[in-house]
Amino acid sequence: MKAFLQRWGTAYGPPLVVLIVGTLLLEAYVRWTHVPIYLAPRPSDVILTLHRERAYLLAASWSTAKAALVGFGLSAGVGVAIALALASSAWVRRAFYPYTVFFQTVPIIAIAPMLSIWLAPGLKAVAACAFIVSVFPVIANTLAGLIATDPALVDLFRLYGASRTAAMLKLRFPAALPNVFIGLRVAAGLAVIGTVVAEFLVGELGEEQGLGVVIVGASHNGHSDRVFAAVLLASALGLTMFGAVNLVARRVLRNWHASART
Amino acid sequence: MRARRVVGRIGLLLVLQAGVGCKQDPAVGDPSVKAVSLTLDWVPEPEFGGFYAAREAGAFRAQGLAVDIKPRGQGETWKLVAQGVTDFATTAADQVLIAREQGADVVAIFAVYQTSPQGIMVHQARGFARIDDVFTHPGTLEAEDVTWLKFLRRKFPDAPMKLTSNSPGIATFLANPELSKQCFVTSEPLQARTASSDPQTFLIADAGYNPYTTVVIARGEMVRKDPATIRKMILAMRAGWRAYVDDPAATNAVMGKLNPEMDASTFAASAGVQKPLIETAETQRTALGEMTAARWQTLGQQLVELAILKVAAPAEAAFVSLDRLPAK
Amino acid sequence: MPDPVPAALAGSSVTLRGVRKEFPGGVVAIDPMDLDVAAGEFLAILGPSGCGKSTLLRMISGLERPTAGTVEVHRPSTTGHAGRFDIAYVFQDAHLLPWRTVLSNAAMPLELRGIGRAERQARAADALANVGLGDALARYPNQLSGGMRMRVSLARAMVTDPTLLLLDEPFAALDEITRQRLDEQLRELWQARRMTVIFVTHSTTEAVFLADRAVVMSKRPGRIISDRAVALAPARVGALRGTADFVHETRIVYEALERGEASA
Numbered sequence: 001m002k003a004f005l006q007r008w009g010t011a012y013g014p015p016l017v018v019l020i021v022g023t024l025l026l027e028a029y030v031r032w033t034h035v036p037i038y039l040a041p042r043p044s045d046v047i048l049t050l051h052r053e054r055a056y057l058l059a060a061s062w063s064t065a066k067a068a069l070v071g072f073g074l075s076a077g078v079g080v081a082i083a084l085a086l087a088s089s090a091w092v093r094r095a096f097y098p099y100t101v102f103f104q105t106v107p108i109i110a111i112a113p114m115l116s117i118w119l120a121p122g123l124k125a126v127a128a129c130a131f132i133v134s135v136f137p138v139i140a141n142t143l144a145g146l147i148a149t150d151p152a153l154v155d156l157f158r159l160y161g162a163s164r165t166a167a168m169l170k171l172r173f174p175a176a177l178p179n180v181f182i183g184l185r186v187a188a189g190l191a192v193i194g195t196v197v198a199e200f201l202v203g204e205l206g207e208e209q210g211l212g213v214v215i216v217g218a219s220h221n222g223h224s225d226r227v228f229a230a231v232l233l234a235s236a237l238g239l240t241m242f243g244a245v246n247l248v249a250r251r252v253l254r255n256w257h258a259s260a261r262t
Numbered sequence: 263m264r265a266r267r268v269v270g271r272i273g274l275l276l277v278l279q280a281g282v283g284c285k286q287d288p289a290v291g292d293p294s295v296k297a298v299s300l301t302l303d304w305v306p307e308p309e310f311g312g313f314y315a316a317r318e319a320g321a322f323r324a325q326g327l328a329v330d331i332k333p334r335g336q337g338e339t340w341k342l343v344a345q346g347v348t349d350f351a352t353t354a355a356d357q358v359l360i361a362r363e364q365g366a367d368v369v370a371i372f373a374v375y376q377t378s379p380q381g382i383m384v385h386q387a388r389g390f391a392r393i394d395d396v397f398t399h400p401g402t403l404e405a406e407d408v409t410w411l412k413f414l415r416r417k418f419p420d421a422p423m424k425l426t427s428n429s430p431g432i433a434t435f436l437a438n439p440e441l442s443k444q445c446f447v448t449s450e451p452l453q454a455r456t457a458s459s460d461p462q463t464f465l466i467a468d469a470g471y472n473p474y475t476t477v478v479i480a481r482g483e484m485v486r487k488d489p490a491t492i493r494k495m496i497l498a499m500r501a502g503w504r505a506y507v508d509d510p511a512a513t514n515a516v517m518g519k520l521n522p523e524m525d526a527s528t529f530a531a532s533a534g535v536q537k538p539l540i541e542t543a544e545t546q547r548t549a550l551g552e553m554t555a556a557r558w559q560t561l562g563q564q565l566v567e568l569a570i571l572k573v574a575a576p577a578e579a580a581f582v583s584l585d586r587l588p589a590k
Numbered sequence: 591m592p593d594p595v596p597a598a599l600a601g602s603s604v605t606l607r608g609v610r611k612e613f614p615g616g617v618v619a620i621d622p623m624d625l626d627v628a629a630g631e632f633l634a635i636l637g638p639s640g641c642g643k644s645t646l647l648r649m650i651s652g653l654e655r656p657t658a659g660t661v662e663v664h665r666p667s668t669t670g671h672a673g674r675f676d677i678a679y680v681f682q683d684a685h686l687l688p689w690r691t692v693l694s695n696a697a698m699p700l701e702l703r704g705i706g707r708a709e710r711q712a713r714a715a716d717a718l719a720n721v722g723l724g725d726a727l728a729r730y731p732n733q734l735s736g737g738m739r740m741r742v743s744l745a746r747a748m749v750t751d752p753t754l755l756l757l758d759e760p761f762a763a764l765d766e767i768t769r770q771r772l773d774e775q776l777r778e779l780w781q782a783r784r785m786t787v788i789f790v791t792h793s794t795t796e797a798v799f800l801a802d803r804a805v806v807m808s809k810r811p812g813r814i815i816s817d818r819a820v821a822l823a824p825a826r827v828g829a830l831r832g833t834a835d836f837v838h839e840t841r842i843v844y845e846a847l848e849r850g851e852a853s854a
Contacts, residue, residue, distance in 0.1 A: 038366060110430075113430055113434050117434055121429070152681045152685045153685050155679070160703060161702065166702060174689050201430060202426060202427055212427075216408075220406065220409070222357075222570070253689075255688065
């Protein structure tokens with residue numbers, strides 16, 4: 001137990017100290033310099049708002065989390081599948097890879113209304129936006145991993161007469177896992193950003209409204225403390241998803257050499 | 263186009279940079295001419311026609327003002343005024359009260375729209391007779407969760423329709439016959455008509471929420487220390503709007519160059535639609551742009567009821583008119 | 591040719607005729623070359639870096655095609671048990687799958703050939719025991735030393751009971767003591783199984799200790815400049831390395847290697 005606490009302290013102590021000291025400094029700065037609250041709300045006000053409006057804010061966080069998780073799940077599944085397809089042959093890769101960049105560059109503000117028409121506004125359209133925003137890093141990183149398989153092992157599999165499928169399943173895909181997780185880590189954060197932006201554009205209002213809607217409404221109505229509370233919750237959601245991916249990555253890759261883990 | 267708040271927010275940083283950009287008015291060097299800036303909360307459109315008319319027809323110059331009009335400001339333009347990034351800006355009356363409660367010393371000096379052009383457009387085929395029908399029938403309403411929507415949601419707590427964020431453009435409206443969408447009656451319904459849809463529009467004002475809109479604000483400090491400039495500004499804007507309401511064609515041509523996205527016929531149609539919202543029986547008694555304490559008071563109370571404001575501050579502090587301007 | 595066990599039929603013989611390899615861009619790796627490797631022979635190939643040794647090995651394995659000429663690997667007349675595979679390859683580094691245990695790594699070639707789990711695990715455990723790793727079956731590659739990893743790689747090659755074992759500078763990255771130990775282990779394996787071994791190295795002492803015949807190649811484009819039997823008794827133990835005969839043989843190979851460096 002003591003060892004656990006010690007390790008925990010080493011890992012989380014420094015960022016925690018930075019957080020607390022940073023918050024106190026910001027509070028002091030905002031109080032002493034009388035910065036207008038519409039430019040920088042007091043940290044204490046934000047914390048009080050988080051507490052006072054916790055039911056409302058948690059419901060919005062949960063709504064955002066659902067859409068972000070669906071979008072992220074789609075990114076993981078579809079992104080890896082696309083990468084596997086692209087890695088299957090050099091011709092396919094050359095022919096299709098440039099078009100996957102579409103996901104990276106499409107302005108979500110232009111495509112969100114279309115998605116809202118095709119999929120119905122709300123969770124579906126929002127999750128689709130989160131997917132579009134977050135899928136490219138999964139494709140790109142997974143593909144990079146699949147292509148960079150140790151050539152000696154590729155030779156060995158050839159020598160033993162392994163089929164393409166066997167080589168993909170038993171060698172190339174598992175060998176690409178560290179890259180897959182790099183992609184998933186980036187996608188986790190992007191899925192949350194994509195969700196919040198999509199909520200601005202095509203999110204549901206009312207009971208099911210997410211943090212993006214809260215941010216727009218509160219911002220318009222001058223409740224900067226609520227805006228920041230919602231932003232903090234969105235960040236926390238992103239961090240949680242990032243951390244969850246890390247945890248899974250660590251479990252899956254625990255037997256790999258240290259260099260393969262990150 | 264009234265998805266502008268969201269869009270504007272995304273572009274905030276760009277705008278803040280543009281806001282401190284160059285002034286190239288030749289009158290700047292002239293000590294007898296006062297150089298000021300006016301930031302608009304959207305692109306050049308008939309909504310701002312009177313300001314451009316004042317510039318083009320020389321109404322600003324006649325008052326000894328060189329006004330640098332900066333389009334494409336973002337939604338919360340009052341922050342730019344409060345922070346001294348710009349001298350004047352357009353916003354809506356509810357934003358003025360929200361700003362003031364947060365300690366931003368901004369004061370309204372001119373209101374373009376006596377009746378807010380904020381509205382909801384629905385498909386004609388639904389046979390709705392009043393705005394209440396939008397909130398008593400199923401379907402979908404696309405709107406931003408802002409002051410007026412909070413007002414209507416409070417008024418119709420059991421509204422059966424689905425509510426979603428206001429998506430950019432009018433594509434969703436065209437695609438879905440059961441979808442109603444927030445609009446500026448001067449803007450989106452005209453686009454929809456161009457796309458051969460036949461929308462019907464309802465003004466939010468008819469439901470009882472009618473903040474002055476496209477309100478020009480100034481820093482309170484300027485009102486107190488330099489009332490002469492405020493007076494000149496009001497007079498020039500009044501003249502500009504008078505000219506624009508009477509004949510918008512020339513000014514529309516100028517704005518059309520600045521905003522190629524909007525075609526000439528839409529400019530003309532929009533200017534026609536907005537005319538009765540700007541010039542009312544009230545302004546015919548007083549003057550264009552004038553405001554009353556009673557309406558500011560009502561708005562303050564409504565915002566308190568909606569829990570957007572904590573207290574309804576004295577209305578007189580939020581705006582000035584020519585007769586209430588401090589003497590030199 | 592001093593083949594210690596004349597009746598060896600467990601190995602493939604290899605025949606190269608007029609083999610030439612030119613890479614795209616015009617680099618000639620191998621000049622026309624003839625080479626015969628007898629069944630059950632232990633052949634060492636030496637040469638300066640970049641002389642085409644690895645290319646030669648890859649062509650024998652079938653991973654690379656010659657630009658001209660023929661490479662033939664002949665199966666022995668008697669074959670072993672089912673699942674027997676002709677060629678095994680050991681690289682300079684272990685190249686293990688980091689996500690698999692030692693046992694599962696060694697069993698991998700059998701898995702790819704569709705051999706049932708129980709059998710392949712038994713045979714992999716056997717192969718690992720033969721290289722002294724019988725107690726490390728459940729460990730992962732990152733828990734092993736470099737020498738141990740190389741031994742897993744060797745076990746993986748031996749698990750199919752190959753008739754031709756190709757090794758491309760397999761122990762070059764290891765320290766001297768580990769390397770000598772592995773050399774001894776490899777020689778023991780060969781003595782027990784009598785597969786044909788082609789061993790590429792740049793170490794003269796290693797070549798002389800292991801092989802019955804040493805071929806020395808010139809700088810690129812690679813040609814054979816020396817091909818001679820190693821005049822040492824078939825039983826090789828560590829102490830051999832100190833003997834005058836060993837030093838003598840090493841010197842002869844070394845001088846050939848020097849000529850190879852100077853050539854071209």
